[in-house]
Amino acid sequence: MNSISVNSILIRGGQLIDPASGIDAPRDLLLADGRVAAVDAPGKFKPNGAEVIDAKGLVVAPGLVDIHVHLREPGQGYKETIATGTAAAAAGGFTTVCAMPNTVPVNDSPETTRWMQSPERGAAIRVFPIAAATRGSMGEALTEYGSLKAAGAVAVTDDGKPILGDGIMRAALTAAARANLPVIQHAEDTRLTGGCSMNAGALAFRLGLRGMPTEAESGLVERDIRLLAEVKDTRAHLHVAHLSTKAALDAVRRARRNGLRVTCEVAPHHFVLNEEAVGNYNTNAKMNPPLRSEQDRKAMIEGIIDGSVDCIATDHAPHATHEKEQEFERAPNGITGLESALGLAVAFLHLGHNLPLSRVIALLSSQPANVLGLKGRGTLAVGSMADVVIFDSGKEWTFKASDSKSKSKNTPFDGWTLRGQVAMTISEGRVVYRRT
Amino acid sequence: MSPKTQRRKSPISEIKTAAIPRVSRSLISPSLLHPLSLLSAGDLSVEDVQSILSLADLLEKEDPLRRDRRLFKRRVSLLFYESSTRTRTSFELAAKALGADTSLVSAQSSSIEKGESLKDTGITLKALGAECIILRSPYSGAPYLLAEATGLPILNAGDGMHEHPSQALLDLRTILAHVKAGARVSETTLQGVTVTICGDIFHSRVARSNVLLLPRLGARIILCGPAPLLPDFAALLAPGVVIERDFDRALDQSQVVMMLRIQAERLAGLSLDLDEYKARYQANADRINAHAPKALIMHPGPMIRGLEITSEVADGAQSAIAEQVRNGVAIRMALIMRALSGDTKPRAKAEKRGAR
Numbered sequence: 001m002n003s004i005s006v007n008s009i010l011i012r013g014g015q016l017i018d019p020a021s022g023i024d025a026p027r028d029l030l031l032a033d034g035r036v037a038a039v040d041a042p043g044k045f046k047p048n049g050a051e052v053i054d055a056k057g058l059v060v061a062p063g064l065v066d067i068h069v070h071l072r073e074p075g076q077g078y079k080e081t082i083a084t085g086t087a088a089a090a091a092g093g094f095t096t097v098c099a100m101p102n103t104v105p106v107n108d109s110p111e112t113t114r115w116m117q118s119p120e121r122g123a124a125i126r127v128f129p130i131a132a133a134t135r136g137s138m139g140e141a142l143t144e145y146g147s148l149k150a151a152g153a154v155a156v157t158d159d160g161k162p163i164l165g166d167g168i169m170r171a172a173l174t175a176a177a178r179a180n181l182p183v184i185q186h187a188e189d190t191r192l193t194g195g196c197s198m199n200a201g202a203l204a205f206r207l208g209l210r211g212m213p214t215e216a217e218s219g220l221v222e223r224d225i226r227l228l229a230e231v232k233d234t235r236a237h238l239h240v241a242h243l244s245t246k247a248a249l250d251a252v253r254r255a256r257r258n259g260l261r262v263t264c265e266v267a268p269h270h271f272v273l274n275e276e277a278v279g280n281y282n283t284n285a286k287m288n289p290p291l292r293s294e295q296d297r298k299a300m301i302e303g304i305i306d307g308s309v310d311c312i313a314t315d316h317a318p319h320a321t322h323e324k325e326q327e328f329e330r331a332p333n334g335i336t337g338l339e340s341a342l343g344l345a346v347a348f349l350h351l352g353h354n355l356p357l358s359r360v361i362a363l364l365s366s367q368p369a370n371v372l373g374l375k376g377r378g379t380l381a382v383g384s385m386a387d388v389v390i391f392d393s394g395k396e397w398t399f400k401a402s403d404s405k406s407k408s409k410n411t412p413f414d415g416w417t418l419r420g421q422v423a424m425t426i427s428e429g430r431v432v433y434r435r436t
Numbered sequence: 437m438s439p440k441t442q443r444r445k446s447p448i449s450e451i452k453t454a455a456i457p458r459v460s461r462s463l464i465s466p467s468l469l470h471p472l473s474l475l476s477a478g479d480l481s482v483e484d485v486q487s488i489l490s491l492a493d494l495l496e497k498e499d500p501l502r503r504d505r506r507l508f509k510r511r512v513s514l515l516f517y518e519s520s521t522r523t524r525t526s527f528e529l530a531a532k533a534l535g536a537d538t539s540l541v542s543a544q545s546s547s548i549e550k551g552e553s554l555k556d557t558g559i560t561l562k563a564l565g566a567e568c569i570i571l572r573s574p575y576s577g578a579p580y581l582l583a584e585a586t587g588l589p590i591l592n593a594g595d596g597m598h599e600h601p602s603q604a605l606l607d608l609r610t611i612l613a614h615v616k617a618g619a620r621v622s623e624t625t626l627q628g629v630t631v632t633i634c635g636d637i638f639h640s641r642v643a644r645s646n647v648l649l650l651p652r653l654g655a656r657i658i659l660c661g662p663a664p665l666l667p668d669f670a671a672l673l674a675p676g677v678v679i680e681r682d683f684d685r686a687l688d689q690s691q692v693v694m695m696l697r698i699q700a701e702r703l704a705g706l707s708l709d710l711d712e713y714k715a716r717y718q719a720n721a722d723r724i725n726a727h728a729p730k731a732l733i734m735h736p737g738p739m740i741r742g743l744e745i746t747s748e749v750a751d752g753a754q755s756a757i758a759e760q761v762r763n764g765v766a767i768r769m770a771l772i773m774r775a776l777s778g779d780t781k782p783r784a785k786a787e788k789r790g791a792r
Contacts, residue, residue: 202669208576208598208641280475281577325555325585327575329596 063095
């Protein structure tokens with residue numbers, strides 16, 4: 001128990017919350033050689049040369065896992081790089097992020113998948129690439145799932161674009177099941193959303209903007225579930241990205257009752273904001289799927305509370321200022337999210353809706369890790385990766401876009417008072433963020 | 437810390453956001469928008485409307501030589517990203533009638549073609565001395581961006597499908613001259629007056645501005661058109677707005693009828709049976725004689741004669757279409773005067789904004 005190696009960290013005096021092991025109690029945590037070495041009652045460990053971190057009054061939890069981020073490399077380093085995006089992630093308490101393939105070029109090859117994980121990228125934390133499901137994300141020919149997985153890809157998707165054709169989606173589900181990879185779908189029937197820039201309804205009408213109907217999302221989720229049922233024997237796994245509508249969530253619930261392997265994620269902005277945030281054409285409230293009605297927002301919260309939602313994922317989508325400072329319809333979709341996710345989740349779900357903190361942490365760590373089968377991530381069980389976030393769960397703090405470590409500042413939460421402030425983030429035994 | 441002490445009981449459906457400031461209605465800081473801009477008809481108070489109409493009357497009657505001194509050599513820019521006949525010409529004539537220097541920038545003959553952004557175009561015009569910019573844009577909401585980027589008073593001369601507030605004001609002036617000549621504008625001035633707006637409501641910025649303006653003065657609005665051009669939630673635009681899909685029944689109740697063009701350039705794949713459309717929604721002599729023989733017939737233009745309106749009606753005794761155009765100059769003189777009357781420093785006007 002006390003055989004402490006040189007590369008060790010002892011975190012003392014904190015409230016350890018590790019949903020995967022069912023711990024929510026005062027515990028000391030010992031990390032050694034990049035792994036969790038031991039967990040024990042307060043005061044049990046002697047420092048023995050370990051770096052000691054005092055976590056008195058703080059929560060010690062598994063490093064957060066975000067399975068939906070856009071790091072923009074290769075190709076769009078002016079928006080974000082793997083180095084800046086992961087620095088922002090570390091500041092937000094994340095130790096694992098999964099990078100979407102809509103880069104330039106599209107990550108549809110083992111070479112790009114490896115390039116993204118190379119040490120030269122300067123990632124502060126672990127990056128798992130998600131590869132394109134079809135070549136160039138054109139929705140026509142499947143990529144090589146086996147080789148992509150061997151190169152480190154943890155899922156396939158054409159995120160940003162849906163896979164529309166029934167035949168190609170069915171083939172993707174089957175091939176991905178063979179490679180034991182989930183297919184992540186950006187569920188948007190683009191035949192219903194041409195020229196649209198916000199949620200359909202009275203507000204879009206008032207603003208003179210074409211609206212995306214909720215059916216564009218739910219219809220495609222229903223279609224995907226139908227295809228999944230057709231290939232049920234393959235044990236194919238469909239994961240619905242950034243789910244935003246009650247109708248789509250209900251479809252996921254029904255599919256699960258029917259024994260299908262469907263999971264889904266919800267982004268913080270979809271449980272915090274509704275379409276009213278568009279206001280006078282605020283492009284930092286423009287994303288895809290769009291902010292929905294208040295009814296849909298509440299449905300996301302209900303789904304999170306009742307367990308229908310598997311995890312929270314930010315859909316961190318950095319864009320340069322000049323791109324967002326355009327006419328609403330011309331501005332690109334997406335907002336940053338890595339540094340505000342925990343503070344929003346604690347404020348809205350824990351304080352606002354009485355969701356136990358351990359469940360908030362599970363939604364941001366063990367559950368997303370499970371969705372993509374990321375072994376040794378999202379838990380503090382002995383032997384797992386030494387990925388830890390230490391945060392002050394009651395602390396009120398003001399989120400400032402200008403302080404963000406992301407290259408881009410496109411957030412609707414600038415100036416918001418959030419709860420739950422990260423004090424330190426440790427990735428594989430290295431301190432990657434320390435609040436100063 | 438204690439994660440357990442902070443908990444409060446709250447039902448799922450009740451959203452507790454005590455820790456979070458309410459998201460501001462516009463995340464574009466209101467303090468950056470010039471208070472004398474006119475971006476939406478919904479921003480105008482009844483007093484604003486009254487003062488604009490009075491100013492229009494005054495300026496219209498004023499000795500042109502005297503009027504010419506009012507904004508002598510002040511600089512007004514017209515920034516037009518879309519083609520326009522009436523609006524552009526009347527804004528230009530209005531500015532010139534007040535003695536202002538005008539410069540016209542249109543998309544086809546400027547650096548906009550080279551990819552210059554709206555923000556940079558605005559900053560450039562401001563650097564060249566523009567004190568007010570009149571903007572026509574194919575993008576809904578573009579005037580908000582320009583107002584924020586420049587801090588100048590911006591007059592919205594039509595933005596995408598959103599609004600065309602100066603048109604609503606000139607329509608109001610036209611209506612008042614016929615149904616309430618000489619009346620002072622108040623919340624009840626148009627009480628008992630029903631205005632039917634018929635046609636392509638979905639794509640019409642004129643409809644949106646009128647629907648936001650006229651009910652404030654007591655008018656009742658009937659929107660009429662086929663579902664693809666008039667979704668049911670259009671009735672939620674303002675209080676006192678109803679949808680009646682039977683044009684004859686709408687006409688039976690109306691003192692004023694505004695016809696709208698089908699905006700083929702914005703239909704985006706929508707296909708309409710034009711013969712059926714004409715049969716149901718065309719303002720033709722038979723229909724008007726039978727159902728609204730005394731109503732004022734209006735059209736913001738451009739008209740497609742033979743489609744939404746026939747020549748007999750457009751040129752008939754009930755038509756106020758040319759009068760609408762004439763009123764454009766007076767209203768736009770008033771709006772430019774108003775925009776340049778204050779200091780040009782941005783001031784907060786959050787309290788004036790219409791509810792969204």
